Amino acid sequence: MNTMNEMKINALSSRTFRWLRMNEAVAKDVTVPVTMEYNESLPKEITKKEGDNLTDTLTGAGGEFCEAVKELAFANYTLEADTKASEPIRMDFSFANGCGAGVNFIVKDRADLTVIMDLQSKEDAGDGFLQTKYELGDEAKLTLVQIIRVGEDFRMFNDIGGKEGKDAEVKVIHLFLQGHKIYQGCRTELLGNRSRFDVKAAYNVGKENLLDMTYECKHIGKKTVSDIVAKGVLSGKANKTFRATIDFIKGSSQSTGAELEDALLIDDTVVNRTIPIILCTEEDVEGAHGATIGELDENTMFYLQSRGMDKKAIYDMMTSARIQEVVNQIPDEATVRMLTPVEE
Amino acid sequence: MSSTEKTYVEDIDRSLYDFRNEEKDVYKVAGGLTKEIVDTISKEKNDPEWMHEFRLKCMKVYEDTPMTDWGPSIEELDMDNIVTYVRPNTKMHATWDEVPEEIKDTFERLGIPQAERESLAGVGAQYDSELVYHNVREDVAAKGVIYTDLESAMHGPYAQMIQDHFMKLVPPEDHKFAALHGAVWSGGSFVYVPPGVDVEIPLQSYFRLNSPGAGQFEHTLIIVDKGAYLHFIEGCSAPKYNIANLHAGCVEIFVGEDATVRYSTIENWSKNMYNLNTKRAIVEKGGKIEWISGSFGSHTSYLYPMSILNGEGARSEFNGITFAGEGQDLDTGCKVQHNAPNTTTYVSTRSISKSGGANTFRSSVLIGKNAHGSKVSVSCESLMLDSESRSDTIPAMDVRCADADIGHEAKIGRISDDAVFYLMSRGLSEEDAKALIVSGFAENVSKELPLEYAVEMNNLIRLEMVGTIG
Structure with missing residues (x-):
């Protein structure tokens, strides 16, 4: 297996103070991946073709990651114009160390597709790689659900990049449930007027685990909309970085963008880094970001304790609520059922 | 603007700041930075030995430190041509009548003597690399307040205090221009406020850079003892030249237990100025630092006053506005570091971009493991007045304590x-x-x-x- 001593990923497009160590993530001793098999279930409307990578589509993880996965055999899944897929595409990945996959979704004009990707690992330890790219035609819709729950000592590199046409909509739903180190890159270009990009991410990171996320949305068309929301819980010696960038390019008039993070911290040993960026060269836009970081507010805690819950039960409930809020947005009942705890 | 509208500094128009004096009989070192230049400046300043050695150490750090890889471009700042020391042909005086007519006239036009008469407890006026005037009201001095130039203070009864504090908050390793400052600093003020003394009326230092192609590297060291209060005002301006000028000053503020310092700046450097200034305060138990910052001038700015909240219950406030017009790239904001329990920070900034100007709000909030019960509120709003301009916000937060409460919000938009x-x-x-x-x-x-x-x-x-x- 070939390895890279060091790989810089998830870099900010606008760098800041070097000593903060937030400008990018650095992964050491990275195995260069080979192509893996995965299980898939395709609706009849989808045509699959092995071959081309969408090489001119930039991704969130960036150039060094793209270089690392360039030898993977990419699969293209196409949904023709004016078609709504009768079922979601379901993909179950069981990563072995040093394995990776590359998938592209071409959703043509006025087509509507949901993709549900379940990322697990065969082994407790190792490196797994997934790169997903998409191109949406005018008025096309894509809902991309990724559930990341790899082994306790597994390192997962997950990358997304895409482009959207006029009135197109992409919704990314991310659930970060398990893994030793998870690197998540995600970038989209809102090329067409009135195109839209939504991210709903939920995380539960504990022990000595790491979650490093980068989301970037480039507003190019007019009246485009982005909304990036991440909510989660950190405990133990968890280390989390959330980078989000909304970039309003000149000409993207009447566009709006919002970034929001709500991080609940349980232990004093966590590291929680947040950097929500707005870049703007267009006058007629509205950008906003907000972050709420800390423990549960006193009133809520008091109320729940007065109802007989202890602190651990309250935090368990809050963790579950944050995850479930995002789970409930998955447009597939079977997946929602699978991820919803059964009450005893 | 109507000619009848007045401020305390006469009519406001650009000519108020944009006038220049002919350089006569001034002493200048050569451009760039060499050991000979550092030795010369040290000799000119009559440095004690420790300061001479410190300058040489800083020069080495400067040579070994790379330029930043973030922020606005400073590629056009040719350090080989920046003159780091310019001495006007005068000494420091305690009355305006003794200041040479042309320099005195400069500060008269800027309204400094009038402001001193009407609303200040003391004034320091720096012209290029040297202070030309320094005075403090007798009743304020009688309370034990020291407000003087740093160079003479290094040889007086406060010599040890200066040695103990000088560039301890902003070490030369902090960044390249902090190291440059340490090597060639000249001018600036030393303020000491004894325990429990309330300096009700502000002190003001005004920095005027007249020489084209020169740098100004004044150092302001403020020590406010337990339970004392000080409001310090800093003003700065320069005429516009078609070559780059550099301002790499440094402000270090030590806020004692239960003391409060308010540090106000209205910065209106000319638009050929690279303003790479460093300001930092450390606040002990129950103390408070208040930064008031208005940035209007400069070609390029890197300016992020930092507050280190070191004692329980220490507080910081930052209120800032930045106005970037044509040709300006102003990267401003603040940094806070919470090291102790129940510390609080309130940040409110506004930025306005027009006519191709670029504004960046950049901040960092660090919450350490011991900062239990700390609270931070950050709010930044930006106005874009046209689509030729640019406005970015780059806030960073690093939180390592579960029971801290961090709120952050930012908005970019246009005038309704x-x-x-x-x-x-x-x-x-x-x-x-x-x-x-x-x-x-x-x-x-x-x-x-x-x-x-x-x-x-x-x-x-x-x-x-x-x-x-x-």
Whole structure:
């Protein structure tokens, strides 16, 4: 297996103070991946073709990651114009160390597709790689659900990049449930007027685990909309970085963008880094970001304790609520059922 | 602007700041940075030995430190041509009558002596690399307040205090221009306020850079002892030249237990100035630092006053406004570091970009493991007045304590058409309506300034707004 001593990923497009160590993530001793098999279930409307990578589509993880996965055999899944897929595409990945996959979704004009990707690992330890790219035609819709729950000592590199046409909509739903180190890159270009990009991410990171996320949305068309929301819980010696960038390019008039993070911290040993960026060269836009970081507010805690819950039960409930809020947005009942705890 | 509108510094127009004096009989070192230059400056300043050695150490750090790889471009700042020391042909005086006529006239035009008479407890005036005037009111001095130039203080009864504090908050390893500052610093003020003393009326230092192609590297060291209060005002300006000037000053503030320091700045450097200034305060138990910052001038700015909250219950406040017009790239904001329990920070900033100007709000909030119960509120708002301009916000937070409470919000947008329409329906021109809205937008800073300075700031905003329509 070939390895890279060091790989810089998830870099900010606008760098800041070097000593903060937030400008990018650095992964050491990275195995260069080979192509893996995965299980898939395709609706009849989808045509699959092995071959081309969408090489001119930039991704969130960036150039060094793209270089690392360039030898993977990419699969293209196409949904023709004016078609709504009768079922979601379901993909179950069981990563072995040093394995990776590359998938592209071409959703043509006025087509509507949901993709549900379940990322697990065969082994407790190792490196797994997934790169997903998409191109949406005018008025096309894509809902991309990724559930990341790899082994306790597994390192997962997950990358997304895409482009959207006029009135197109992409919704990314991310659930970060398990893994030793998870690197998540995600970038989209809102090329067409009135195109839209939504991210709903939920995380539960504990022990000595790491979650490093980068989301970037480039507003190019007019009246485009982005909304990036991440909510989660950190405990133990968890280390989390959330980078989000909304970039309003000149000409993207009447566009709006919002970034929001709500991080609940349980232990004093966590590291929680947040950097929500707005870049703007267009006058007629509205950008906003907000972050709420800390423990549960006193009133809520008091109320729940007065109802007989202890602190651990309250935090368990809050963790579950944050995850479930995002789970409930998955447009597939079977997946929602699978991820919803059964009450005893 | 109407010629009848007045501020305490006479009519505000660009010529107020943009006038230059012919350089006569001044002493300059060569451009760039060499050991010979550092030795020469050290000799000129009559440095004690420790300071001479410190300067040489800083020079080495400067040579070994790379330029930043973030922020606005400073590629056009050719350090080989920056003159780091320019001594005017005069000494420091305690009365304005002794200051050479031309230099005195410069500060008269800037309104400094008048302000001193009317509303200040003491004034320091620096011209190029040297202080030309320093004075403090007798009643303030009688309380034991020390306000003097740093060079003479290094040889007086406070020599050890200076050695113990000088560049301890901003070490030369902090960044390349902190190291440069340490090597060639000249001028600036030393302030010491004894325990329990309330300096009710502000002190002001004013820095004027007249020499083309020169750098100004003044060092301000403020030590406010337990339970004391100080309001310090800093002003700066320069005439515009077609070659780059550099300002790499340094401010270090030590806020004792239960003490409060308010540090106000209205910065109006000329638009050929690279303003790479470093300001930092450390606050002990129950103390408070308040930064009031208005940035209007400079070609390029890197300016992030930092507050280190080291004692339980220490507080910091930052209220800032930045106005970037044509040709300006102003990267401003603040940094806070919470090291102790129950510390609080409140940050409110506004930025306005017009006519191709670029504004960046950049901040960092660090919450350490011991900062239990700490609270931070950060709010930044940006106005874009046209699509030729740029406005970015880059806030970073690093939180390592579970029971801290961090709130952050930011907004970028434009002036509401409805608000302009309403004001125009009340008889204002479009230009005046927008200027009024922008002045209101800047209220977070103007309401914190003494009245005379708030008026000056609002007039600067109005001046900047002229010609924004059409």
